[in-house]
Amino acid sequence: MANLPPANSPNLVLAHPTKEEKRQTWTLTAKNWGNALSLDDYLEREEFLENIPQTQDGGVTHWILTDSTLPPNSRPLLSSCESLRRPTILALPDGTIKSGVTHGIGSVFCPPEYRKMGYATRMLKLLGPALATHQKEIAECPFSVLYSDIGKKYYANLGWKVFPSSHLSLPAIPPTTTNGHNEINGTSSSNSTATPLTQEDFPDLLKQDLDLLTKQVKTTAIATKKPSFAIIPDSETIQWHHLRQTFMLSKLFPTRAAPTINGAISTGAPGSRIWIIFSRVFYGPLTDAAAGNKFYVLRLVVEDERVSDENAEKLAAVLRVAQREAGEWELKSVAVWNVSGVVKELLGKTGMQWEEVEREEDSIASLMWYGEGEGGPAEVEWVANEKFAWC
Ligand SMILES: CC(C)(COP(=O)(O)OP(=O)(O)OC[C@H]1O[C@@H](n2cnc3c(N)ncnc32)[C@H](O)[C@@H]1OP(=O)(O)O)[C@@H](O)C(=O)NCCC(=O)NCCS
Structure with missing residues (x-):
C-alpha cells in the first residue's frame, strides 16, 4: 500500500x-x-x-x-x-x-x-x-x-x-403443471398459440426488428421533438447472450443438452405478431435464492401496438413459453424490462399474474450523452431500453 x-x-x-x-x-x-x-x-x-x-x-x-x-x-x-x-x-x-x-x-x-x-x-x-x-x-x-x-x-x-429501470416479473411455470390452465396463468380461454424460436430464426427477425426500430425512433424524435435513439439488437449481440448462457448451462447442468428454444412468436401475419427472445441468466449457485438468477426476456416486440383481445392472447401465448422454459431450468421468475403502457394493458386483459418492479440498486440503465445538452431522460428518448443491451 x-x-x-x-x-x-x-x-x-x-x-x-x-x-x-x-x-x-x-x-x-x-x-x-x-x-x-x-x-x-x-x-x-x-x-x-x-x-x-x-x-x-x-x-x-x-x-x-x-x-x-x-x-x-x-x-x-x-x-x-x-x-x-x-x-x-x-x-x-x-x-x-x-x-x-x-x-x-x-x-x-x-x-x-x-x-x-x-x-x-x-x-x-x-x-x-x-x-x-x-x-x-x-x-x-x-x-x-x-x-x-x-x-x-x-x-x-x-x-x-x-434512465427508467423497471421490469415486469412473472412467475415461472413449474415443469409439472400444465400450460394455460393452472393457478399461475389464471383460467385462460386463449386460443392463441406460440411457436418456439431457435437460433436460425433470429437473423431474419432481427432484420425486421431493425426496420421497426428505425421507424419507431424516427416517429418518436418527430413527435417529441427530442433526439431519440435505440441500441440495436443485432445478431451478434443476441448471440453474445446465448453463448454466455450456453457456457453457464454447460457448467451448471453438465448432463443436460443446451436448450434450443430461445424465443417464441405468436400466430399472425408479419406486422401483427408478438415475439420475444429470451435467455437464462445465472449469477450464483442454483441453491442460492438471493443470487438473482433469472429468466430474462431480452427483447419483446409487439409489431402492431394496439390494445385488443387478440394481442392480449398473443402476448399471453409467447410469455407462457418463457414461463415454462424458466421452470424447466430451475428459474423462479421471468423478467421483462421497461415495457410500454400498451403491454401492461394487454397483460391486464390476460388474467396472468405479474408485478412491476422498480429497481433501485441493480441494473440501473445509465447514459452519458455526447451531443448537445445534458442528455437526461427529459431531453432524449431511449427507445427499446431492454435487457438485450445490458452488458
Ligand atoms: C464500486 C467500486 C468499483 C468503487 O471503487 P473505488 O475505487 O473504491 O471507488 P471510489 O474510491 O472512486 O469511490 C468510493 C465511493 O464509491 C461508492 N461506492 C462503492 N461501492 C458502492 C456500493 N456497493 N454501493 C454504492 N456506492 C458504492 C461510495 O460512494 C464510495 O464513497 P464512500 O467512501 O463515501 O462510501 C468498488 O467498490 C468495487 O470494485 N466493488 C465491487 C464490484 C462492483 O460492485 N462494481 C460495480 C459494478 S456496477
Whole structure:
C-alpha cells in the first residue's frame, strides 16, 4: 500500500491490460461475478467470451487505471472495466437518421485493497470522454451506457444519467403443471398459440426488428421533438447472450443438452405478431435464492401496438413459453424490462399474474450523452431500453 499514487496524480492513465493483467483482474472479480462457477470455469468463461463474434476484432475493449511510469505486468491495476461496442440508430427531431455505435461499460472494479481512494472515479472520469471518440473510424458514438449495480448515485455523479429501470416479473411455470390452465396463468380461454424460436430464426427477425426500430425512433424524435435513439439488437449481440448462457448451462447442468428454444412468436401475419427472445441468466449457485438468477426476456416486440383481445392472447401465448422454459431450468421468475403502457394493458386483459418492479440498486440503465445538452431522460428518448443491451 505504500507508494500508491494519489487518485489525482498526473501519472495515472487509462491503459489496456495485457493478457496476464486481464487474468489477474478476473481472478479478483471472480468473487463478485463468478459465484455460480469455480474459479477455473470463470476464467475460462471470460477468455471464451472475448473471442466470439460480438467481441473479437475490437468488439470488447479492456481498460485499466494504472501508473504510466511503470511497465506492463509490473504496474498496479488500480481499477478496471471493459466496454462492449454495440450498433445504434439515432434520429433527430427533423427526421434525420444516423447509424452509429455505443460503448457499453461493464465490470467496473477496484481491488479491495485500493478501494475508497478515488481510483474507480478517476478511471471513469477519464473513460467517459475517451469513449466519445473510441474507435471513431468505425462509427460515431453519440452516447455511452452502463448498468449500475451500486444504485443510482455513483455513476450519475460522474455524468451517466439514470434512465427508467423497471421490469415486469412473472412467475415461472413449474415443469409439472400444465400450460394455460393452472393457478399461475389464471383460467385462460386463449386460443392463441406460440411457436418456439431457435437460433436460425433470429437473423431474419432481427432484420425486421431493425426496420421497426428505425421507424419507431424516427416517429418518436418527430413527435417529441427530442433526439431519440435505440441500441440495436443485432445478431451478434443476441448471440453474445446465448453463448454466455450456453457456457453457464454447460457448467451448471453438465448432463443436460443446451436448450434450443430461445424465443417464441405468436400466430399472425408479419406486422401483427408478438415475439420475444429470451435467455437464462445465472449469477450464483442454483441453491442460492438471493443470487438473482433469472429468466430474462431480452427483447419483446409487439409489431402492431394496439390494445385488443387478440394481442392480449398473443402476448399471453409467447410469455407462457418463457414461463415454462424458466421452470424447466430451475428459474423462479421471468423478467421483462421497461415495457410500454400498451403491454401492461394487454397483460391486464390476460388474467396472468405479474408485478412491476422498480429497481433501485441493480441494473440501473445509465447514459452519458455526447451531443448537445445534458442528455437526461427529459431531453432524449431511449427507445427499446431492454435487457438485450445490458452488458
Ligand atoms: C464500486 C467500486 C468499483 C468503487 O471503487 P473505488 O475505487 O473504491 O471507488 P471510489 O474510491 O472512486 O469511490 C468510493 C465511493 O464509491 C461508492 N461506492 C462503492 N461501492 C458502492 C456500493 N456497493 N454501493 C454504492 N456506492 C458504492 C461510495 O460512494 C464510495 O464513497 P464512500 O467512501 O463515501 O462510501 C468498488 O467498490 C468495487 O470494485 N466493488 C465491487 C464490484 C462492483 O460492485 N462494481 C460495480 C459494478 S456496477
